[in-house]
C-alpha cells in the first residue's frame with residue numbers, strides 16, 4: 185500500500201492522505217501507522233482536518249505535558265467544546281488539572297489497594313470456575329464464552345451495577361458507541377448510535393444512584409458527592425466513564441492474550457513453565473493489540489514538535505497503537521514475546537490521565553490467564569479469529585479455541 189505524503193513548507197506538518205477509519209485499515213492498521221511515523225514527528229491528516237502522531241519518542245512528552253496538550257477538546261476527533269457535541273464531556277478524562285486532580289484524587293481513594301485486595305479472591309474464583317467449565321467442553325469461543333462472559337460479570341458487579349438479563353449486551357453496546365464516537369461521524373458510528381438509541385433509557389437509569397447495589401464502588405462515588413468532595417452532577421457522569429472505559433478494553437486484552445498464546449506453542453509452553461509470566465502476557469497483549477488505539481489532545485498554543493510547527497487550538501490524534509509497535513522503541517515490535525520488558529508501552533496512556541483502572545484490568549486479566557495456565561494442558565486455535573471493527577476499539581469478535589484439561 186502506498187501512502188501519499190505532501191511536503192509543505194519547512195517546519196509545517198506534511199499532509200498525509202490516509203483514512204484510519206477505513207475498514208481495511210481498521211482490520212490491519214500497521215502499514216498506515218508506519219506511514220505516519222515515516223512522514224515525520226507530526227503530520228496533518230487532510231481528510232479529517234487534524235494533526236496525527238505515531239512515533240513513541242514524540243508521543244511520550246506530549247502526553248506528559250497537559251498544560252500544552254489539553255484534554256478539554258475531547259477524547260475523540262470531534263471538539264466537545266463546540267455546539268452540537270453528541271454527549272457531554274467526561275468529568276475525568278476530558279478535563280485538565282486542577283479540576284482533573286480533584287476528581288482523580290477522590291477516585292483513587294475509592295479504588296484503593298485495600299478495596300482491590302477484597303476483590304481479588306472473588307475475581308480468581310470466578311475465573312477458575314468459568315475456565316474449568318469451558319475446558320470440560322473442550323471447544324469454546326475465547327471472546328463470547330470467556331473474556332466477555334468473565335469481564336461483563338466481574339466488573340459491573342464490582343462497580344455495583346444491578347444485574348439484569350440485558351446488562352451484558354447493553355454494556356457492550358454502550359462501549360461500542362463510546363469508542364465509535366471517538367472517531368468521525370461515519371456510517372459505522374451512525375449505525376451503532378441507532379442501535380444504542382433503543383437502550384438509552386436503560387443507560388441513563390444505570391448511571392443513577394438507585395441502580396447501584398450497596399457496597400460497590402459506584403455507591404462510593406455517590407457518597408463522595410454527599411460528602412462534598414465532588415459535585416452531585418459529576419457522580420453519575422463518573423459512573424458513566426467507568427461503565428464506558430472499563431469493560432471493552434479489558435475484554436479485548438484478555439482475548440488478545442489468549443489468541444497470541446493459542447497461536448504460538450513456544451510462548452504457551454513458556455507460560456506453562458513459568459506461570460508468574462501472566463502479567464507479562466497480559467501487558468504484551470495490551471502492547472500489541474492496544475485496545476484503545478488512539479487518544480486526542482488539543483494544543484493550547486502554537487507548538488514545535490521535533491522541528492514541526494503545530495498551530496494553536498489544533499486537535500492531535502495520538503496513535504498509541506503505532507507507538508506500541510514503533511521499531512525505534514521495540515525490538516521485533518510485531519512479536520509476542522514473554523521475555524521482553526513491556527515497560528514504557530502506551531496502551532494505558534501516560535501522564536496525569538494514565539489509566540486509573542489499570543489495577544482492576546490487570547487483576548481480571550491475571551485471574552483469567554492464571555486459571556487458563558493451571559487448568560489447560562494444550563491450547564490451540566480451532567479456527568481463524570475474526571475482528572470486530574470499531575472507530576477506536578481494537579478487539580476480536582470471535583476466537584475459536586480448543587483446550588485439553590491439565
Ligand code: HEM
Pocket residue numbers: 255259276277278288425426429430431433434437470474475476479480530531532533534536537538539540541542544545
Ligand atoms: C486493559 C484495559 C484498559 C486499557 C487498555 C485502558 C486504557 C486507558 C487509556 C489509554 C487511558 C488514557 C486516556 C487519555 O489519556 O486520554 C485510560 C484512562 C482511564 N481509564 Fe482505562 N483502560 C483499561 C481498563 C480500565 C478499567 C478496568 C477501568 C475502570 C476500573 C478504566 C477506567 C479509566 C478511567 C476512569 C480513565 C480516565 C483517567 C483520567 O483521565 O485520569 N480503565 N485508560
